[in-house]
Amino acid sequence: MxxxxxxxxxxxxxxxxxxxxxxxxxxxxxxxxxxxxxxxxxxxxxxxxxxxxxxxxxxxxxxxxxxxxxxxxxxxxxxxxxxxxxxxxxxxxxxxxxxxxxxxxxxxxxxxxxxxxxxxxVKQRAHGPYQRLLIATDFSKGARAALLGAAALFPDARLHLVHAYHVPFESRIKSDDVRDIARSEAQGKLDALLADLPEDLRARIEPHLAAGEPGAVLDQVARDVWPDLVVIGARGISGLVQAALGSVASTLLQRIPVDTLVIKEG
Missing domain, CATH: 3.40.50.620 (HUPs)
Known part of the structure; x- marks a missing residue:
């Protein structure tokens, strides 16, 4: 964008x-x-x-x-x-x-x-420019495009970057090692993403990592940081938005009373 x-x-x-x-x-x-x-x-x-x-x-x-x-x-x-x-x-x-x-x-x-x-x-009344953005990422090219696009559109906004990671076999294996490995892998991907961004953009980003279903994680972070805009990205209409039109969309567009911007890649 x-x-x-x-x-x-x-x-x-x-x-x-x-x-x-x-x-x-x-x-x-x-x-x-x-x-x-x-x-x-x-x-x-x-x-x-x-x-x-x-x-x-x-x-x-x-x-x-x-x-x-x-x-x-x-x-x-x-x-x-x-x-x-x-x-x-x-x-x-x-x-x-x-x-x-x-x-x-x-x-x-x-x-x-x-x-x-x-x-x-749009769900909220406009009381001024968007200042706190919650941006969902799955580390895909489309999610990166959404991050860069939103950051450019709202250059004065604080960017809360959220990734929900999956812990394999969590329902059957209650293991701290498995959870630690899953979080470490997600943290590595997040660190790589941030390292590839311009320094001034990194300074505006507050990352959030949490295990769980994406909609539930986004819902919880939204309750914590009170964003005035949620941003999700997509590759055409696949990837995150394809999922977002199901359970994630239900969270973002119905349960969370926050304006939501959908940016499609390309």
């Missing part, structure tokens, strides 16, 4: 729950001097106008363009992102269809899989 974000697309269903995503997108637009485009999908004939969309902005006269595509919201949102070539897609937790499908489930699955750019899911 390039540091330069020139355009941001934010989705709204015009309900109050979408205000947080809109507010955050506009704040990021000011912070990065990026264009902001607001999209509202119309799934059937409705008297919705661009003026109706502008009324949900904190300032109806704010510098932002509007589009009203027809069709199911998740597809309309990602199609608009692709057509406009945006650098970031921002969305909230609003309900988008009559089946009660929230953008925290199958819809976010579609958006993350199909979006041509990073996706920011």
């Amino acid at each position: 390039s540091q330069a974000v020139r355009s941001i697309l934010v989705a709204t269903d015009l309900a109050p729950r979408s205000d947080r995503a809109v507010d955050r997108a506009l704040e990021l637009g000011r912070e990065w001097n990026a264009d902001v485009h607001v999209v509202h999908a119309i799934e059937r004939d409705a008297p919705t106008t661009a003026l109706d969309v502008r009324r949900v902005l904190p300032d109806p006269g704010a510098k932002a363009s509007v589009s009203l595509p027809y069709g199911p919201a998740p597809k309309a949102i990602t199609d608009t992102a692709r057509e406009r070539g945006v650098d970031l897609l921002v969305t909230g937790v609003a309900r988008y269809n009559d089946l009660g499908d929230y953008l925290l489930g199958t819809a976010v699955d579609h958006v993350v899989r199909e979006a041509p750019c990073p996706v920011l899911v």
